[in-house]
Amino acid sequence: MDDLKKLSGAAHQPAKKFMRRAGVICIALGLLCIILGIGSFFFSFIANMIGISSGETTFSIPYLFPLAFIGGPIFFIGIVMAVFGYMGAVARYQAAEIAPVASDTVNYMGKSTKPGVRSFASAISEGLTEGAMAGSGSDFQDMINCPVCEARNQTGSKFCDQCGVSIAEIICSNCSSPNQPGSKFCDQCGNNLSDH
Ligand SMILES: [Zn+2]
Numbered sequence: 001m002d003d004l005k006k007l008s009g010a011a012h013q014p015a016k017k018f019m020r021r022a023g024v025i026c027i028a029l030g031l032l033c034i035i036l037g038i039g040s041f042f043f044s045f046i047a048n049m050i051g052i053s054s055g056e057t058t059f060s061i062p063y064l065f066p067l068a069f070i071g072g073p074i075f076f077i078g079i080v081m082a083v084f085g086y087m088g089a090v091a092r093y094q095a096a097e098i099a100p101v102a103s104d105t106v107n108y109m110g111k112s113t114k115p116g117v118r119s120f121a122s123a124i125s126e127g128l129t130e131g132a133m134a135g136s137g138s139d140f141q142d143m144i145n146c147p148v149c150e151a152r153n154q155t156g157s158k159f160c161d162q163c164g165v166s167i168a169e170i171i172c173s174n175c176s177s178p179n180q181p182g183s184k185f186c187d188q189c190g191n192n193l194s195d196h
């Protein structure tokens, strides 16, 4: 709000204050003139009706009635001045009201767009990875190399497809940790696996 106040410009403030005050005064004065004028008209009208019914020949003239015609434009000018005087405040209010909404919209759009872009990008990268995997023959992760002939075998295979050597993981009898097929000693505890 402080930034918005600075933006509105201090130089315009006295003019705006005058416009607001003059506007309010004109509205009040205009309303007063309209009320007096119309009031005068009705007062004279009623007084004349009573006078006529009571046989009087003198008529009450609504002297203040022209005030209604003067009051109209004064009232209108007052409205215009008040509108100009308060317009800055209204504009600032609207700016303050709209700004968070606009930033929310941007945030909302950002929030809703970014995951979409991200998922799109990840979909492409996944597609490329899968394509690379498919190109290599089969899934990387489920492959195990034969320790003897280095042929690729499905994980879980007991024997090499190419040379028939045992490629099952060797579970250490001492610490129960899994070891690469063909290992002579346990990676974790150094237990001799050859007697297994
Ligand atoms: Zn092999």
Ligand SMILES: [Zn+2]
Binding pocket: 172, 173, 174, 175, 176, 177, 186, 187, 188, 189, 190, 191
């Ligand atoms: Zn071990």
